[in-house]
Amino acid sequence: MELKPISERFILHWGEMGSRWGVNRTVAQIHALLYLAGRPMEAEEIASTLGVARSNVSTSIKELQSWKLVRTVHLKGDRRDHFETSTDVWELFRLIVEGRRQREIDPTIDVLNGFLSNPDLANEDEGAQQRIRETLEFIQILTTWSDEMLRLKPETLMKMLGIGAKLSQTFRKGSSSE
Amino acid sequence: MELKPISERFILHWGEMGSRWGVNRTVAQIHALLYLAGRPMEAEEIASTLGVARSNVSTSIKELQSWKLVRTVHLKGDRRDHFETSTDVWELFRLIVEGRRQREIDPTIDVLNGFLSNPDLANEDEGAQQRIRETLEFIQILTTWSDEMLRLKPETLMKMLGIGAKLSQTFRKGSSSE
DNA sequence: CATCAATTTCTGTACTTACAGAAATATTCG
């Protein structure tokens, strides 16, 4: 597939953003490509469109699947795997937040909980103890709240957040549960 | 300074987290150290405590200052710079979100706006156009809302978010404006 | 204003991560 200029720039920018947030550039690019394409694509087409090796696509797709951002579909009369992503921004956002949470936040909470139930904690400076406790509590509050928010339909959420109705119509497509 | 075991593990974990979010490991470690220490430290002490080169501390501190996470203070009768960070989790969170916003979100909004005011956009597939518009709108809604939230005092925010009062007391120290 | 301490910038090296291409494996179809 030959990319049109704006799509190409969108995809490149997305790759840049990915890098800055700890996401492999190619992974981010592939996701952006599938997002803009809005249709299932097979590995070879992805590779040639982005100018990367097919093996790289394979690895990156696996990564995207582990985030549940991409699913495999099959087209009648074609034995190759085709890959697609949701075109719903809100759903994508939700999946990314959930992925980050599982990979980084939850383990961090475990580590901090470990510290608090460790008798050695008493040896630390009073202030440090206090701050470790506060850090844990902060993270827990934030994740609890974000869990609740992500469970809502976007329209409901928009209302809750007190954002004007004119904007919320963007999300008319709806997605997610509840 | 000799780190006590739990502080050390906290700092190392923070460094790991930093890496995963696109923040230099040493930068994250230094910040964690200053956070737990809760007092100003000078470059040499930071370097020896963390086992990194002094030059590395210099660069990292500059980075942290550009995020407004660390400020320089001077102690009477000591010509060396000393560095400290806030011990208020909420304030730190606010500064990090604001930094990310300025560095990554705002430029992305500019790029997307550029696409929308570019006549070439008409050449793109209808669906792609639509999705570019939706992406921009989504990001704008999110940042508008986060701006509003971050301007609130933590207690007010907690109430808004409907989180029980028992938790919000963690943030009694207060910070930020409004 | 010369000396000394502190700090920053520069430079080469080490480490890490990304990735292409090759090889191996799996899958589909006749």
Next chain:
DNA sequence: CGAATATTTCTGTAAGTACAGAAATTGATG
């Protein structure tokens, strides 16, 4: 079940990033 095609895993190289140590600069003090 064998051939053809698709996919994944492996491996070496390349690119990028982090960092120590050296050199240069800044700035304070007598």
